[in-house]
Amino acid sequence: MKRTRFAAAVLAALMIMTSAAQAAGGTAQAPAPQAAAETAQKPLPGGEDWQLLLVNPWNSLPEGFTVELATLSNGMKVDKRIVDDLSAMLTACRKAGLRPVICSAYRPQATQERLYKNKIARLRWAGYSQEAAVREAGRWVAVPGTSEHQTGLALDIVAASYQVLDKKQEETAEQKWLMEHCWEYGFILRYPSDKSEITGIGYEPWHYRYVGRETALAVRDSGLCFEEYLQALEEQETQQGTKRTINQQTNQEAAKAAS
């Protein structure tokens, strides 16, 4: 994997956030929120590289990506390394009297392609031009190769009593429990409501991503989304001279590689 830089769009979004914070705080030294300040003093745990795999609209799955899968009781598959923590989380959730249902897990490339093509076809049928349909489809279904579900580390979990993927999902007792406890089992709520510009994905109060227990707790304590966390980790490792290679590249690099 070649050493690459962080997505330009993420940096741009961070810069916008920083200047907004400066405007609000008046000076460049505006005090950071308590949790962030405390985390900044402690080194950020990095976890193992596979746990930190970043897949988003600017970072496709690494070339030749493979994963060893385990099959869940409902027939869906996940990276076998996350099974123990996933089972522990679901068991605890059920013990709390709740009924979580996994409605999506690992997706192979062919499935993602089918979902994406179907979305475009439905939009075309609804009257969109080909160009407009492609643009609109990308807002709802990840372009094949850029869905986190292709890693085997992401899951959509809903309440048995409300299996609709919309904002109301956050009101279910299952989501409330998962949002409070997922961190303890190594999962993060991957697309929070206030980070869409950075993640490239709208608020999804059902999509959980495995990053390992230490990292999950650190992400929660920092108040950062995964992209921001990796950025902070990269800065820390650069300072310490322990920088690892995480698959991150800028839009330009991605375009160059694709051409």
Ligand SMILES: [Zn+2]
């Ligand atoms: Zn999902």
